[in-house]
Amino acid sequence: MAIYHMQAKVVSRGSGRSAVAASAYMSCSRMYNDYDGIQHDYTRKQGLIYQEVMLPPMAPSKWNDREQLWNAVEENEKTKDSRLAREFVVALPVELDKDSNISLLQDFIKKNFVNMGMCADFAIHDTDGHNPHAHILLTVRPLNENGTWQYKTEKEYLCIKDGQEKSFTASEFKTAQKQGWEKQYHYKVGKKKEYLTSSVAQEKGYERIDKHPKSSRYGRQNPISEQWNSDEQLCIWRANWADAVNKMLARNQINATIDHRSFADQGITEQPTIHEGYIAQNMEKKGMIADRCEINRQIRADNKMLRELKANVAKLAEAVEKSVPIIAETLEAIRSHMIFTQYHLLHNEMQKEVIHDWMNHFNPILNIYNTVKKKLKAKVTERKELNVKKEKTSILNPIQHIKLNQQLTTVTEEIEELKSRKEQLIFQAECSTDKDMTNLSKKYDQMNN
Template sequence: METAKDSRLAREFVVALPIELNREEQIELLQEFIREQFVADGMCADAAIHDTDGRNPHAHILLTVRPLDEQGHWQYKTEKEYLCMRNGEERGFTAAEFKAAQNERWEKQYPYKVGKKKVYMVPSEADAQGLARADKHPKSTRYGRQNPISERWNSEEQLAAWRAAWADVTNLYLERAGRAERIDHRSNAARGLDEQPTIHEGVTARALERKGIIADRCEINRQIKADNALLRELKAAVRKLAQAVKNTLPVIAEAMEKLRANMIVFRYQLRHIGRGRQRMKDYIHAVQPNLVRYTELVQEIRGKGKERKSLLAQKKETPLYLIPKQCELSRHIAELTEELEELKSEKDMLLHSLECSDDAGIAAVKKDISTMEAALKKLSQQEEKYTAELNDALQQYADLKTQSAEFDPDELQDARLDLRPAMERSVVDRVQSAYGDKYDYLMMYDSKRDVADILHEETEARSIREHLRQKQQAQQKQNKKNSRDTWER
C-alpha cells in the first residue's frame, strides 16, 4: 500500500499498565481502550504486552495510518493539490475539485522557459507570449491536502484526547478493583505542581545501572527525585510555620531559624545543580569541537577517496606510451594517498580521544551530547525554581524580622542561637537522606556560609554586640549612681 521510501507505515502507542491490576484485568483494560478509541474510529490495531522484569508492565499498540471507508477500502492519506490561478488569485484544488473549477475559468500553472529561468504561469498567458513549457508537471502544494480524518489523527488535540481517555478508563478499572491509586495524563505544570517531572530512562540506561555503571539519565532522575522530596518537605514546613507564627518571641525565633534552615537547603540544591551543569557544559565544550572536526575529516576522506578512485581509473585508461601523463597521474595519486593516510591517522586519534573503538561509537557520543543538552535545560528550570523558593523564603524572613522589632534583639538572638545547632543537624540529616552517597560535606559548609552572607549575620552580630556593650555601660553608670546615692545617705 505504501510505495514511498519515507512512508509512515504505522503509528505506535506505548501505554503503562497499572501494576495494581492482575494480567486479566490489564488485558481487558487494554482491549476496551483500543476498541473504543481506535477500532471505532476506523483503524486496525495490533497490541503486545511486555513485562520482562515483572516491574514494568506496558503495551505497544501499532495502528494503521490510513482510514478505512464503510466498504473496508483504504482511503488516501494525502491528495495532490494543484495551485490554480484566476484573475491574479491563487487557490488550491484536488483533481476532483479542479474538474468543476475549470468551468469557472480556473487554470493550472505550468513551468515555462523565460530566458534562462523557469516561471510558473497559466497556459493562456504563456501561449500569448509564445513560451515553451519546461515540463508537464503543474504547480502544486508541497505536501498535498491531508485526508480530514488523517489530519485529525495527527493533531495534538487528538493526542491529548487519547491521553485523557487512557487516564479515564484506567482510573475506572482501578476503581472497580477497589484500588485507591489514580493516574493523571496532565503535566505537572497543568496540574499546578511545582515539582519537576522525571525523564524517560530506557532499557539501556537501566541495564548499565544493573551492571554498576552510573547512567546519565538515571543520575538526572535521582537528582530530580531528591529535589522534589526536599521541596515537598520544605513547603510543608513553610505552611506549618505560616499557621503557627504568633507574636511571641519563642515562636518568632523558631520560625526565623526554620526559614534559615530551609535557605541552607535551597543554597545546597542550587550549588549541587550548578556543579552538575558545569560538569555537563565542560564535557560538551570539550567534545563538540572534536565531533565537528571528526565530521570534517569524514567529508575530506570521502572527497579525497573519490578523487583518488577517479585518478586511478583515469590512469588505467591512459595508454602506457603517454609516459608524462602516466607520471603526472602517479604523482597526484601518491600525494592523495599520503593525504588520506594523514587524515585517517588524525581521525583515529580523534576516535581515541572520544573513547570510541570505531566510527559506530560516534553515534553514541552524539546521543550523549543530546541527552546532556536536554538535561541542561531541565537543570536550568530547577535552578530558576529553587532561586524563586529562596527569594520567597527571604521575603518571609524579612517579614518575621519586622514582626520581631518589638522584642529585645539580645533576647531574640539568644533564643535563635539556642535553636540553631539542632536546626542545622536536621538540615544535614534531610540533605544526606535525599542525596545519599552524593552528599558533599564541603558543599554543605559553603551553603551555610552563603546563607550567613545573604542574611548579613556577621553585621547583625556586630550590631548586637555593640548594643549589648552600650547596654552594659548604661547599667554600670546606673549602678555607680545608685552606689553614690546610697553612700551619701
C-alpha cells in the first residue's frame, strides 16, 4: 500500500562522495569524473526503471547530458569538503503504474525544484517489483541568467565606526567606506594580537601582522541558497510531495492517501490500520478472506464508532451547560460506552500483536532489515580497509591509487543506497530508530517462543 517516505541527504566531498559517482550509480551508467580522473561504471547494476535530466531555462542545453552537468558542478567546487548536490529518496505508490509514477515525479520535480532554478537528475528503481522508489539529485548552487554559477556564500568584512561593528560584503564596503566604516586587521600590541582599524593602529605605531581583514566565520549566504537550505523549505517540499502523490492517486481513482505528518502531529487518537501487503490484497480480489484485511475492517469499524461517539459527546457537552439533567445522564451513558469502545480498541491492538498475522507481517521486514544491516556493516568495514590500503600505497604507484579510488567511490555509493533502504524499512515497520527496530525484534522473538 502507499506509504510516505522522503529522505533528504547532501552529497559532499567531505563524506567521500562525488556528484558524478552518485549520478552514475543511480542512473546505472558509465561516467568519467574530470575532477579526480576516476571512471565510474555501473552499467551492470540492476533495478533501473527510468531516468531523466530536467533543467531550468537558464541552464546550458549541453547539461542534458548528466556527465557534463555534474562535471561542471565538480569543476566549480574547489574545496575538499564542498557540498556538491542535494539528494532526495522518495517512495513511490505501488498502486500506480510506471507511466503514472513517471508523470508524478516529473510534475513534482518541475514545480518544486526546476522552477526554483535547480538542475534535477532523477532515476526510478525497483529491484524486486514491490519497492518502487526514486533518487532525485539536485544542484545546490544557483544559476545566473546567462547560465553561469552564482556564489554560495560571500565574504563579509567586520568593520568599525564610532565603536560599532557591522558586516559588509566587498561591494557594500565601497559605499560604507565613504561613510566612515573601516576594516579591522591583526596588529601586535605588546605580547598580544588585537584587531584594530588602520587609523587607530597608525596613531599608536602598531605593526600589522596579517594582511587579511577581520571577517565573519562563514560569510553571508546567497539568499537563494539560504532558502533552499532552510528547514522551512524542507517542510514545504515534504508536504508538497504528499499532496502530489494524493492527487495522482485520486486521479487514478485509487482509494488511498499518504500524510507527511506523524499521527501525533495530525492529532489522530484512532488506532492505525496494519500493512496489508499485495498477497493479502490479491487473496481478497479472488474472493478469499485475508486475516490482515479482516483485522483492518474491524479497526475501521471501531474507529468509525469512536468518531461518532466523540461527535455526540461534543454536542451533548454543549447542551449540559444549560443544566438539562436528562442530557447529563445521556452524556454519562455515552461516556461509558466510549470507555468500553476505547477498551475494545486497546484489545484489538493487543490481539493484532499476538495473532499469527502480526508475525507474518513483521517477519519479512525484520529479515530484510537484518540482511541490509549486515551488508551495511560489511561495506563500512570494506571502506575502512580500502582507506588503510590507500594510505599505505606509495604515491609513486598512481595506477594503484586510481584503482583504489574507484573502489572507494563504488563502496561509498553502495553504503548510501543501503542506508536509504534501511531507513525505509524502519519507516515501514512503524519505527523511528534502530533502537526501535531492536525492541521490535526482541518482541517478535518473545512471541515466537
